[in-house]
Amino acid sequence: MGGDGSMNEPDDAASGPQPLELPAGLTFLCRCGRSRQGWFCDGAHLGTGQLAREVLLAAPGTVQVCGCGRSRHYPLCDGSHGRAVVKRWWMGWRWGPRAAPAPTPEHP
Numbered sequence: 001m002g003g004d005g006s007m008n009e010p011d012d013a014a015s016g017p018q019p020l021e022l023p024a025g026l027t028f029l030c031r032c033g034r035s036r037q038g039w040f041c042d043g044a045h046l047g048t049g050q051l052a053r054e055v056l057l058a059a060p061g062t063v064q065v066c067g068c069g070r071s072r073h074y075p076l077c078d079g080s081h082g083r084a085v086v087k088r089w090w091m092g093w094r095w096g097p098r099a100a101p102a103p104t105p106e107h108p
């Protein structure tokens, strides 16, 4: 929920896109969140079934990385931070209250 109480805003200002300076050439960015090198892949994803995100730049430049965690192209921002969070009525639905267990001779 947003700071003003709305469901359409990110929780804080830091959850938007963040600039990341990259050198020219191929850079591997972390997609699994286990890297000890921040946004950069250090191979910690091995065994998780995930791969690093490859970014190829012809010249040094800046990319926008996702600060909200909602991007479908994580760790790169895809604009999902600006989309409304849609909460459907069934998303909070549970199977209702459980019936009390039947009494047994040990636990009447």
Ligand code: FES
Pocket: 015, 016, 017, 018, 065, 066, 067, 068, 069, 070, 071, 076, 077, 078, 079, 080, 081, 082
């Ligand atoms: S910050 Fe843009 S999609 Fe997350």
